[in-house]
Amino acid sequence: MSEETNPLRDAISEAIDENPVILFMKGTPEQPMCGFSARTAAALQALGAPFAAVDILPDPRIRQELSALSNWPTIPQLFVRGELIGGADIVAEMYETGELAEVLGVEQPTIAEPTAAEAGSAPLQPENRLG
Amino acid sequence: MATSEELKQRIEAALPGASAQVTGDDGAHFEAVVVAPQFEGMSRIAQHRLVYDVFEGELGGSIHALSLQTKAPARSSS
Numbered sequence: 380m381s382e383e384t385n386p387l388r389d390a391i392s393e394a395i396d397e398n399p400v401i402l403f404m405k406g407t408p409e410q411p412m413c414g415f416s417a418r419t420a421a422a423l424q425a426l427g428a429p430f431a432a433v434d435i436l437p438d439p440r441i442r443q444e445l446s447a448l449s450n451w452p453t454i455p456q457l458f459v460r461g462e463l464i465g466g467a468d469i470v471a472e473m474y475e476t477g478e479l480a481e482v483l484g485v486e487q488p489t490i491a492e493p494t495a496a497e498a499g500s501a502p503l504q505p506e507n508r509l510g
Numbered sequence: 511m512a513t514s515e516e517l518k519q520r521i522e523a524a525l526p527g528a529s530a531q532v533t534g535d536d537g538a539h540f541e542a543v544v545v546a547p548q549f550e551g552m553s554r555i556a557q558h559r560l561v562y563d564v565f566e567g568e569l570g571g572s573i574h575a576l577s578l579q580t581k582a583p584a585r586s587s588s
Contacts, residue, residue, distance in 0.1 A: 415575065442570075451555075452562050452569040453576075468578050469554045 388444040395448075395458045398431040400483060403445055404455040408432050415467035419455040422474040428483040459483065511537035512573055517565075518542075524564040538574040549582040 395401055400423070406412030408420040408430075423430050435441045435454055446452055449463050457464045459482050464470065473479040480487040514532040517540055521530040528546035542561070549557045557580035565573055 415577075450559065452566075454570070463555060465555055465558065469558065472554070472579070 385444070387440055388448060391441065391445055391448060394431070394433065396461055398458075399460055400428060400430040401458050402430050402432045402455055403435050403441075403458075404432055405434070405436050407434050412436060413454070415453075416455045419457060419467045419470045422470050422479060423457075423483075425474070425488065426480050426483060426485050427488075428485050512540075512568075513537070514540055517573075517576075520564055521561060525560065538572070539577075540573065540575070541577040541579075543579045543581075545581050545583050547583055549580055551582075554580065 402408075402420060402423065404411060404413075404416035404420060406416055408424065411417035411420055420432065433441070435445065442454060445454075445456065449456055449458075451463060451466065453466050455467055455470075457466075457470050464473070464479075464482060470479060473482070477487045514534050518530045518532040521532070521542065521544055522528050525544070525546045525548050528544055528548070530545075531543045532540055533542075534540035544561055546557075546560075548560060552560070558578050561578055561580065562569055562576075565576065569576060
């Protein structure tokens with residue numbers, strides 16, 4: 380029932396479906412261009428969770444289509460198994476409580492009582508699928 | 511230019527019974543702690559969306575960043 384074809388939105392949607400953990404951010408994990416994106420990428424890196432990252436800066440339409448798709452106005456946006464987890468604030472909060480590690484199926488490095496993380500995440504190379 | 515007081519008033523007007531603490535004085539970057547009865551039983555995503563909706567179209571634009579912390583009020587009676 381699509382009114383018109385929207386290849387960019389389809390590509391974003393596909394990227395979200397295909398990557399178990401995907402972060403849409405400003406810049407790259409190595410060179411974030413915004414403090415909020417930097418914090419969010421750093422939380423994922425601190426957990427050692429493999430994730431795909433998409434830099435939304437090269438084309439303003441990426442952000443526009445992403446926000447239309449996710450109904451979330453700001454960047455970064457973290458998706459795990461196709462579901463929006465949140466932006467920088469929620470990811471930071473979940474990192475601190477250990478929920479992020481749980482969602483990602485990895486062990487929280489410093490916080491006590493490691494839970495049995497049975498669902499190992501598939502190795503995934505960060506890549507920029509839309510750039 | 512938006513002020514933290516204006517953001518506070520808009521959040522509290524949109525969510526009756528809510529109390530918002532908003533800081534930020536550069537007109538573009540704000541931090542808000544919002545306690546609202548509407549958040550009860552909602553996921554964080556849903557809570558944040560409710561606040562974002564107050565500023566639809568302004569976030570990422572005139573309001574560059576709104577850092578959010580949301581909570582349902584602690585229940586004082588059972």
